[in-house]
Amino acid sequence: MLADFFILLKQELVVTAIIFLLLFIKLGKDRSNETLLGIINLLLFLNFASGFCCSQDGMLFNDMFHTNPLIVLEKNILNLAIWLISLQSYSWLKTHKHVIEFYLLLLSTLLGMFFMISSGNLLMFYLGLEMSTIPLAAAANFDLTKRKSSEAAMKLIISSAFSSALLLFGISLLFGTTGTLVLTELPAHLSANPLQIFAFILVLSGFAFKISAVPFHLWTADVYEGAPVAVTAYLSVVSKAAVLFVFVSVLYNAFKPLADVWYNMLFILSLATIIIGNLFAIRQDNFKRFLAFSSIAQVGFILLGISGSSQTGTASVIYFILIYVFSNLAAFGVISLVSAVKGKENISDYKAFYTTNPLLSWVITIALFSLAGVPPTAGFFGKFFLLTAGAAKGNYWWIGIAALNMVVSFYYYLRVVKAIFMDSNEQPIEKISIPNYSKLALIICVAGIIITGLASCVYDYIYSLSSGL
Template sequence: MLNEFLILMKSELVLCCIIFLLLFIKVGTDMTNERLVPLVQVLLLVNVVASFIFNQEGTLFGGLFTTNALMAFQKSILSIGIYLISLLFADWLKKSEHMPEFFILMLSAVLGMFFMISSGSLLMFFLALELSTIPVAAMANFDLEKKLSSEAAMKMILSSAFSSGILLFGISLIYGATGTINFAEIPALLDGSPLQILAFVFLFTAFAFKLSIVPFHLWTADVYEGSPVAVTSFLSVISKGSIAFILLTTLYKVFAPMQEIWYNMVMLLSVITMIVGNLFALRQQNIKRFLAFSSIAQVGFILVGLSSNSPHGTASVVYFILIYIFSNLAAFGVAGAISQQTGKERIDDFKGLYQTNPFISWVLALALFSLAGIPPTAGFFGKLFLITAGASKGNYFFITVAALNLIVSLYYYLRIIRAVFMDKNDQPIEKIILLPATKLGMLICGAGIILTGLLSWVYDYITSLTM
């Protein structure tokens, strides 16, 4: 029993150890940030490596906790994400007064996400979701002297509380309608009665809040703008990714019998989300707000793949999120480095960036082309597979809308490329000095953006996990 416990909950335990270690260091020693940040980076790297090995399948605590190879891989993706965040924002972290707390909060949130991915019942799922949300609200407030940051935290906590309430209501309705909260038992008891549909709508609304699916996206832009860049990137990449993973389980496994109903819902929301996200992104001036709206549009694309309800759908969504982590983190990494050293966050400030900073310009260009889905970047493959998975239902209207949205999104990504490479500026951003860790993070992102696409075995591996 103990052995089983140790092995199956390995990823969670490693995270717990790191959290406690940081807590002890914070309380018991007076290590400076200068030495502590590299230590944390190494620990997180260990966490990434550990997440790939000794993965077994099994359930614990009477079905509350389950794990399998796919879930382990999803956890690995999130681990890679937090490792990259620790690299990319090293400069900001070193200057932050409360660096260990930042990591303690972030890792607690990730721990919540791990439990969420592995949850086997609605109760566990709810607890894990709360664990993954509340620390993030505290993180959003991390620029302590900035008003916007507090405002972001407030908005975040209010909208989270609201969505948690809706989620709980949905869960209670499910329990009322089926008499169980176990993922394994629910599908057999679903018959599509109005009460169950209502329960599903509430449940899905809560997901929609977290994923910022239109029309539940209104909190996103303000929170993204107000939070420190590192937190924004965490919110838009790791947090979104984990919710998308659990949405896969919920839709494909738990609510599989009701797929006729949720297909239309997902399709409709996907179309609205893509269109609204894209249209709002067109006019943004602040790079963080811009990335917020572009990430809303990306979620719309994730829903395209999600709608297919097949192993292909799972594989394409997981694959896309892996790519999305590399691409979006690279973009945020560049935005963060610039905002940290110059305080500039407007797109107009990026004009002429290539003249002074060719390296980060190319990283930014790669990231944006990947987000726009232009080959040879991995984003092309990710988007294409999402669309192909979505097309398997034969709904060409849906696919055409998605394909046309690719053009709109290209337009606003090109806006930044144009500012960076073509527009002239008398006072371009001065030479940004990157820490070696940040540079390493950007290189990893760049390599990820190019290689995850061209090396087809990444996708093959994910497919083999979903079969």
């Protein structure tokens, strides 16, 4: 019984242990930032590696917490992403005064996400969700003296509090109409009566806020622009991925009887998200803002994949998120390096970047090609599987418009590539020496972009673990 407890809660316990260890290090004698970052990166790697050993199915705490190989895989993806982000932010944190606090905030959100992904009860889900958003707002304000940073944090905390209020009102109505909070018992009591549909809409809008689907996307660009680059990377990859994982399992399992209702809602949300994300991405000059709108557009494609509601649907969403982690973090790796060393974040500053930093230029180009979905990179396969999963329902208008929008997205992704390689600039960003940690992160990202696309065993493995509606 006790052994079960330790094995099932393995990943959460490891993260908790790291949090406590960091607290003790903080209380102990002062250490230099280089040593601290070395220790922390090692710990995060161990955390990632420990996710692969001895996992098993099971439930704990009266079905509040459940785990299975798919959930373990999802947590491993999040562990990998936080390790990569930590490696990339080395040059930013090297001179920062509050290194440990930064990691305490990030790891507590990670712990919240783990509980959210594993939740078998709406109460547990809500606790995990709040635990993963409240510290994140504090982390968004991490550049305490910057005006933009505090503005971003204010926008994040107010909009996330509003969205969780919507979600809670939905949950309270669900409790009133069904009498249960257990996710596996919900389907038996759901019958698509108007009050339940209203409750479902509120829950869905709470989710849509967190994954920043249009029309709930308004906070995204501002928060991404104002927050420090590492937090932006974390928001756009880890927190979005975690909510999407839960979203898929909640829609497929708990809201199964409402499948017809949410199919139509996803249709509208997804089209609006893809189109508006693309149109706004075209006119951005700030790199982080640009990636914010690009990530909004990507969420539209993920919603299309979710609508397939089959085993392919789940598998393609998780596969796409894995690729999205690699490609987005490769782009953010370069941006965080440039922003930490030179303080420049605009696309126009990147003109003629290739003449001074050929290696970084290639990395960001590969990342953008993968985000756009150009064949040799993994991004193409990710989007292809999403469209395939969505096409199973036979709604070809949806697929057609999404495919047309992929063409639009080429325009703005390739515009950046053009600025880097072809435009002339009298004062390009000077040569940047890449620290070893960042180099490692960039190599892993580029390798991931290429290998996940070419090695079919990755997709097959995810497919074998996932289940449909």
